[in-house]
Amino acid sequence: MSKMMLAGKLNIAQSAVYSEDSVNFYGTQIQLMQSAQVKQSAEQLVRATHPEMQPVPVEITVAQKPRTSIFDLQAIGRTPDYTQAYLNAAMQKYIDFRRGMREGQGQTVITGITEQLIQTEKDLRTAEDEMLNFQKQNNIGFIQEEGNSAAQYLVKLNREYASLKTEYDLLNLLDLDQNLDRAQLKPDAPVGQGGEEGMPFAGIGPEGDYLKAKQQLQLLKAERDTLARDLRPKHPKIIKLHDEIEKQEKLIDLFREDSVEKLKTRRESIGKQMENLQTNIKEWEAKALDLSQRLAQFNRVKGKVDRLKTLYDRLTNNLKEVDVSQVVDTGDQVSIMEPATPPVSVRPGLIKSLLIGLGVGLLAGVAILILLDRIDDRMASFSEFQHQFSENVLGQIPKDKTKGGVSLLEPEDARHVFAESYRNVRSSIFFMPYEGPRPKTLLITSAVPNEGKSTVASNLAITMALSGASTLLIDGDLRRGALRESFGVSSKIGLSEVLKQEVNWREVVVPTSYANLFLLPRGKILPQPSEHLLRESTDAILKEIYNYYDYILIDSSP
Missing domain, CATH: 1.10.287 (Helix Hairpins)
Structure with missing residues (x-):
């Protein structure tokens, strides 16, 4: 470990002195201390002054103390004595290198100014001779x-x-x-x-x-006019004036021609x-x-x-x-504040190993997250759903954060956002653009059990009934259906018995506590429900029910 200080420089007024870029000056000096030329010169100096030492690789790091012109230099090598000597040699060679740069730059400037001065002197003599010749030829x-x-x-x-x-x-x-x-x-x-x-x-x-x-x-004309008032035109005076006027006019013509x-x-x-x-x-x-x-x-x-x-x-x-x-050396004065301190044994590569381990861990974590995101095919957001499917989305139902099962909607339900989301779905169905007769039968299903299809079917049916539409909710999940328990209906017969043609559908439809909402329960569990659903009698039953209600919602199996 050692220290170097960069002192101020003495400026001579209006003098051309060697200077360096002050914007990135200290960063430049750090790079110069770690340059290959300084390292090579330091190795040669150590080899010349300590020939008995075996050269080993030495790594030098330079750091500037905040708000100072002091540099801390640290050298790391396998041999303590060689590392200490190498650090001292590197500082000395850095100082020699800067001095050589300043001297070389000064000599270059002197050469350039001298050449320009000689050329200017020649041009001045030529111009003075030209001016002298001109003055000889011209006053x-x-x-x-x-x-x-x-x-x-x-x-x-x-x-x-x-x-x-x-x-x-x-x-x-x-x-x-x-x-x-x-x-x-x-x-x-x-x-x-x-x-x-x-x-x-x-x-x-x-x-x-x-x-x-x-x-x-x-x-003459004035005199004639005066006499003409009293004398006759043939009067001798008048005639005489006429003659004089004619002579005068002829004389005027002659004078006019001359003029x-x-x-x-x-x-x-x-x-x-x-x-x-x-x-x-x-x-x-x-x-x-x-x-x-x-x-x-x-x-x-x-x-x-x-x-x-x-x-x-x-x-x-x-x-x-x-x-x-x-x-007068006015350049920045660089001096060695402290020579290289006695070497201290350190564990090589500890910080480097920690940094490498941290980097590898971060990369592995990012890779695992990316892999999990690729494997997980669940829809995590509404935008992802729109990206994957081209169908129009009728609405979004927020997740109810209450513990236990989700209770059905009430006419004056305090869960305003939850209730409003079902109203939005209802409005989307009512006003959805559709060519031909508007569909009245809606089938609600899900990909896997326990996704909330029965809750959606029940609350949507309640919302439609509250709008005044006569609504029938059919529990079509013949294995796991539980709408009877949700609405508190005591009847134990339902759609299963209707499909087996044991009872008429009108006998098993029961009203609920909600106005305009009727429920067709599941009935007993059927072991093979698909065989009953594919019969022609099932199609006839649905057509008959279609004419009795405004909307029919079927809670299907997953």
Whole structure:
């Protein structure tokens, strides 16, 4: 017997140290202590340190103390000294095995980090060279400034293009007079590209003359209308005004043609300006796109360099931390609390034999129970009865737990469940679906004697009689029938004498203490009842009885 303790570990902040799965840690250590590798190493150690000892098989069991990190180790073997030495060797080899696992894992981690660090350094140098070459070919500061300037200039060009397009659309949609009215409503419009006014016309030129001529025409017409109130149409002043109005209208037509031509020229000029702006916009968009792509390419290269630098620094720190953890052993400290105690003689295999005996006994008991269940052909439950037979079950009669014989039902019987079960059977018979005339004769029998068929026949007949049906109960068990005693009838003749044709059946039918219930007793015992039952006279008697009662129940022999 010996003990081992698993102590805590020293954690260095933010360091990469060797650790193991903590979920099933203790179970893993138990399996490791009992592993074949530890056992083989322990055997080799005992052979090297104690060559005089003869090797024997040793079984080691490990148990963890509840809520502790202490393990109890127990070794069982035929040779006491060898078993004790083997247990000490197994604990030492387990500690050596764990130390080797930690050192090997640490070396593997160092190798992996070093390889990744070398590759990262190569990638970092390549990325830095790529960024340096890009900076030699491109002025990053100039690209950024040019990109901002190009964006602002593109915004300005797009605004001018939108303004000219609006003007161009209005010139196409509106006629001459509407455009002149628009020019008069906005005389202070901003000047567009090329120094021309934003609105199409000013107060000078053909359009100005056109407007003045229209105003003069309106004045002449107003003056004519005023003189026409007082003068005749042929008056010289009226005629003179007519001539001046005609001249003014012709002059307006000339001015209108000039203004329309200027409107067309203005529209074509704006169209040319729009084409020029569209060309400039495309050129500057291409220039801005090129600047944006070069700037994005530089940012991508720079981002790659930054990521590789971060990865390189992290790998360098991890490598330093692993080196520190290798120098400072921060793993779980396993120590031997107590070496193997002196061996104690125990009876080998006692517990094992007891467990085997208990298991064999349980299996034998289960086998016997299964065999008895297979041999027993009695119906143990209602579900088993339904499984074995396809006939419909009319009802279930509970077992009467009273000591002695079962007494017959009474009109106000206190055995409510017992009485209700017979009523259920009666209802099932009364309302059972049946094609043709409903049967009135019921034969009640059983497989073996003393199963309760006479009790069932008597109580069922009583239940039918209590419902108001005229019922005849025939004691057909000509050897063991005892219905006469059950109902307290004193007559000693009955069905036997009727079958032998010594008396008429009406003479032996006696009333009972229950209303509507009549009894045909057994009579004397017949040695060969089957010979009498198979006669034609028996069939004639039953047919005759059939017409006198609502229901006829025959308590037959088993």
